[in-house]
Each structure stands twice: as structure tokens, then as C-alpha cells.
Amino acid sequence: MSRWILHVDLDQFLAAAEILRHPELAGRPLVVGGTGAPGERTVVATASYEARAHGVTSGTPMRLARRRLPDAVFLPADKPYYESVSDDVMDTLRATGEPVEVIGWDEAWVGTDGDPRALAERIRHDVRSRTGLSCAVGIGDNTLKAKTATGFAKPGGIHELTARNWFATMGARPTDALPGLGAKTAAKLAELGITTVTELAESRPGVVAARLGPRMGPYYVSLARGMGRTELETGRYVPRSRSRETTFAEDITDQDVLRAEIVELAHRVAEDVAFEDRDVARVGAKVRTTGFHTRTRSAPIELPGRDGHAIAAIATTLLDELAPTRPVRLLGVRAEFVEA
DNA sequence: TCTGGGGTCCTAGGACCC
DNA sequence: TCTGGGGTCCTAGGACCC
Numbered sequence: 001m002s003r004w005i006l007h008v009d010l011d012q013f014l015a016a017a018e019i020l021r022h023p024e025l026a027g028r029p030l031v032v033g034g035t036g037a038p039g040e041r042t043v044v045a046t047a048s049y050e051a052r053a054h055g056v057t058s059g060t061p062m063r064l065a066r067r068r069l070p071d072a073v074f075l076p077a078d079k080p081y082y083e084s085v086s087d088d089v090m091d092t093l094r095a096t097g098e099p100v101e102v103i104g105w106d107e108a109w110v111g112t113d114g115d116p117r118a119l120a121e122r123i124r125h126d127v128r129s130r131t132g133l134s135c136a137v138g139i140g141d142n143t144l145k146a147k148t149a150t151g152f153a154k155p156g157g158i159h160e161l162t163a164r165n166w167f168a169t170m171g172a173r174p175t176d177a178l179p180g181l182g183a184k185t186a187a188k189l190a191e192l193g194i195t196t197v198t199e200l201a202e203s204r205p206g207v208v209a210a211r212l213g214p215r216m217g218p219y220y221v222s223l224a225r226g227m228g229r230t231e232l233e234t235g236r237y238v239p240r241s242r243s244r245e246t247t248f249a250e251d252i253t254d255q256d257v258l259r260a261e262i263v264e265l266a267h268r269v270a271e272d273v274a275f276e277d278r279d280v281a282r283v284g285a286k287v288r289t290t291g292f293h294t295r296t297r298s299a300p301i302e303l304p305g306r307d308g309h310a311i312a313a314i315a316t317t318l319l320d321e322l323a324p325t326r327p328v329r330l331l332g333v334r335a336e337f338v339e340a
Numbered sequence: 341t342c343t344g345g346g347g348t349c350c351t352a353g354g355a356c357c358c
Numbered sequence: 359t360c361t362g363g364g365g366t367c368c369t370a371g372g373a374c375c376c
Contacts (some may be wrong), residue, residue, distance in 0.1 A: 059344085077345095180375060181373095212351095213350065215349090296369095298369070
């Protein structure tokens, strides 16, 4: 358990990583995402601040981004490269000697019993000098407050949220300002007459549970009250599943093409599984048709294993069972590992 | 403006069992 | 015959995150 939790969040990570190896792109609108193929049906992964100023942000459809910013630099996402840059950042954080929990490529929590401001300054300095990247640091008395604080620190600053200023800062904000509480849940809460963080914090967990579930209801109330973890998970990440999915440039109706595609996806999943060196207990298939209607189906493997043909056979059967009747825009295959 | 890919965890209903 | 009350497992879908 740590007295203080710091949340470290890299600024415009993918764009910043590209600028590291293409310094001439600094200051230009830069959009990273997809494979770079023209006309592909994908979205922006990261837009530089210059691009965001023109309304292009993470999640913007790539075709719209190209229309809005015809003169921007568009780069395909280079996952292995970002992973290696991310590893350098995480190693820099671990070099502080403090416990580190990695949340994603560009985010981590760091715990400390020492001076959190001094540590935040040191992290910003070390990350910049060792990787060339800028980051924002949120300081809190738990994980939730630290992560929430980062929102006020971006870009590149430091902000502190504790029990002392939690309600003064967050109380009047809408419930979906809380990390982990999104638009759908905010809408359901609004039906209960709960629209602000303070209102959610003061509501009875049982009332919220009746609408949002026995675990999630009380959990949302605890979020509003500023509750979070003070213990970090510093161990190696053990994945529960591996999946691959593809959105086709054009919707597919041909059954033979669909079967060939799902077999291809299954074998890619099998490669990822082999890399993990663990057995698969369950295989899932996903089909998204015109209109964004998504259906999934899954089944256990009779004898848990990692054979690509076995995974492909189940995936194909699941696809047959899903029997899409409308044109298919996406196919996916997922493998669930046996419990570690 | 037709809306990625890769994950995690929770919910609810039905099956099944005692 | 019109009927219980737990408990657990399985499955599809939902919500959310980066």
C-alpha cells in the first residue's frame, strides 16, 4: 500500500512517438491510425494537438479526418515500434524504485510514500531525458483520484486531487467525468435524477444497484465518493484472451469468402496463442453486419489446446451457427485461455 | 461523419442440480 | 400438478477503457 499514487500519462503518445523518429513533423497536424490504405474503414488512433485544433481526435473516422485535414500528415499505426517506446518509458518509471502498474501503452500508476511532487517532477524529467517524450502526472491519495487528476494536468503538467479537494473539483461535474463511468451509465443515472458527481456520491447504493446491477451500482457510488485502490498490481500482465478482428473495406456476402476470412483470423489468433505458450479453453466468433449489428457466439474446446486447425474448425462452426443473412462488415475470432 | 482493434469485467436468463 | 428455493455454470450481450 502506498500513501500516494501518481498517474503518468504520455502526451499524444502515438503522434509524439512518430515525431521522435521524424523530428521534421513537429508542429504539423499529424494523424496516426489504421494501415494507411486509402479509403479504409478505420478511425484515428491519435491526433497531434495541431490536428485536434481542427476537430480531429481519437475515434474520428479516418475518411472524415482526411476531408477535414487534407494537408495533414497521415501515418499508419506501427504497433511494434510504439511497444518498444512504451517499454522504455515503463523502464524509466521502474528505475525510480517505486512500485509501477502499467495500464496501457501510454499510462501507468506509480506509488510512493515519499514526496509525490518531487517524484512527479523527477518522472517528467527522466521520461523526457531518457525517451524524449512529454507526460502529464496526476497525484492522488488513490488510483481513482490520481487518474482523474491527470485530466487537469494535460498536457505536460502536474495536478493533485485528494480527499481535501475532490468534491470542490469534481462535485458539480457530470457523472461521466468519472473514469469508468460512460455516457450509457450517465443516461441511466439521469433517469434516477442523478446527474452530478455529488448527487451520485450522496445516493443510496441500493437504489443505484437496482438499476445498474448488484456490483456496478455500488461501485459507481464509490467512484463518486472518490474511492480507489492504494495497492498496485506490479506483477507481469497475464492475458485472459487473445483476439483478432477485421473490418472489411467492402461488406462481404459470399459465404466462401467469409469462411476463408474466419479461418485466416483463427490462424492468426493461434499464432498469438502459441507465442503465449498457453492452452485455449474456449473459442469465440464475432460477426458485425450492415447497420453495425453485432453478434457473438462461443464454445469450449473439447480438449483445451493450442492447435490452429482446432481453433479454426470451431470458429468456422460458430460462423455457420451465426449464419449472417446481411452483408458482413466485420469478422472476429477470440481465444480464451485456460485459467492461469 | 457511418462508426478500428484489442482488451477487461459485469449482468441476466436459462439450464441443471439438490 | 400449476407448484419452492437455493446454488452454480454457461452463454450472449453490454459497457468501458486505451
